[in-house]
Amino acid sequence: MTSLVLQGMSRRFGGLFAVRELSLEVPSGKVTGLIGPNGAGKSTVVNLIAGLLKLDAGSVVLDGQDISMLPPHRIAAAGIARTFQNIRLLKEASVLDNVMSGMHLHDRTTLIERLMGSRKVRRQELEFADQARGLLARFGMAEYAHRLAGELSYGHQRRVEIMRALAARPLVLLLDEPVAGMNDVESADLARIFRSLAQEGVAVLLIEHNMPFVAGLCDHIHVLSSGELIASGPADSALRDPRVIEAYLGT
Numbered sequence: 001m002t003s004l005v006l007q008g009m010s011r012r013f014g015g016l017f018a019v020r021e022l023s024l025e026v027p028s029g030k031v032t033g034l035i036g037p038n039g040a041g042k043s044t045v046v047n048l049i050a051g052l053l054k055l056d057a058g059s060v061v062l063d064g065q066d067i068s069m070l071p072p073h074r075i076a077a078a079g080i081a082r083t084f085q086n087i088r089l090l091k092e093a094s095v096l097d098n099v100m101s102g103m104h105l106h107d108r109t110t111l112i113e114r115l116m117g118s119r120k121v122r123r124q125e126l127e128f129a130d131q132a133r134g135l136l137a138r139f140g141m142a143e144y145a146h147r148l149a150g151e152l153s154y155g156h157q158r159r160v161e162i163m164r165a166l167a168a169r170p171l172v173l174l175l176d177e178p179v180a181g182m183n184d185v186e187s188a189d190l191a192r193i194f195r196s197l198a199q200e201g202v203a204v205l206l207i208e209h210n211m212p213f214v215a216g217l218c219d220h221i222h223v224l225s226s227g228e229l230i231a232s233g234p235a236d237s238a239l240r241d242p243r244v245i246e247a248y249l250g251t
């Protein structure tokens with residue numbers, strides 16, 4: 001079973017620690033929450049795991065292998081997919097193309113074959129489109145396949161981001177505020193999907209400010225404040241921890 005382990009992860013900006021000696025585990029089959037006030041270091045953690053930022057100290061271990069020195073594309077190839085807090089889609093491309101762009105890791109064609117437009121390329125294209133449509137159906141967006149991503153509502157754009165991440169068939173899914181700006185019905189739909197992904201064996205790390213959402217979904221949560229882990233445990237007990245209450249009231 002997959003598990004992602006952060007060991008003593010630290011990162012500074014200027015003289016200040018954005019993340020300090022953070023150790024935690026994101027196990028497969030579970031939804032792990034990472035919460036904390038604004039500026040606590042949550043997105044920095046995701047960027048460090050994904051290789052967009054380099055660690056100053058510590059390591060990121062996936063299934064026993066230290067991946068912290070790898071470039072972002074190799075980390076993605078190792079099975080880690082993420083969404084961005086600030087949505088990053090190809091706004092002028094269709095929803096289907098955006099989702100399919102997440103599949104390039106599984107491209108089995110060569111440059112020559114693509115230039116020649118070989119049958120193998122067309123077959124793979126159909127296969128990828130099929131898989132993308134499967135994701136669209138799962139996210140209730142089948143009828144949006146040919147809409148431009150930039151024309152969609154915020155909530156739908158977030159779903160496209162999540163589908164693109166899933167298109168890579170990741171072992172680990174890092175979600176940076178995936179339900180921000182969604183209503184309760186939309187976020188409940190996504191909670192069910194995240195739960196079922198965990199049941200399929202994905203290791204899910206969820207960053208979220210909506211506490212009822214976190215408490216209802218996460219098996220285990222970790223609370224960051226000023227870059228440091230101040231509490232860990234099942235959501236109900238971690239959220240009652242006096243240090244956690246103080247961290248939130250202080251901001």
Ligand SMILES: Nc1ncnc2c1ncn2[C@@H]1O[C@H](COP(=O)(O)OP(=O)(O)OP(=O)(O)O)[C@@H](O)[C@H]1O
Nearest residue numbers: 013017018036037038039040041042043044045085
């Ligand atoms: N690229 C950067 N350069 C300099 N400082 C940065 C950079 N990225 C983040 N920081 C700082 O690191 C700290 C943690 O930021 P981060 O974005 O990780 O917080 P967060 O927990 O995701 O907050 P939010 O809930 O608002 O998204 C903040 O003080 C932020 O200003």
Ligand SMILES: [Mg+2]
Nearest residue numbers: 042043044085
């Ligand atoms: Mg953030």
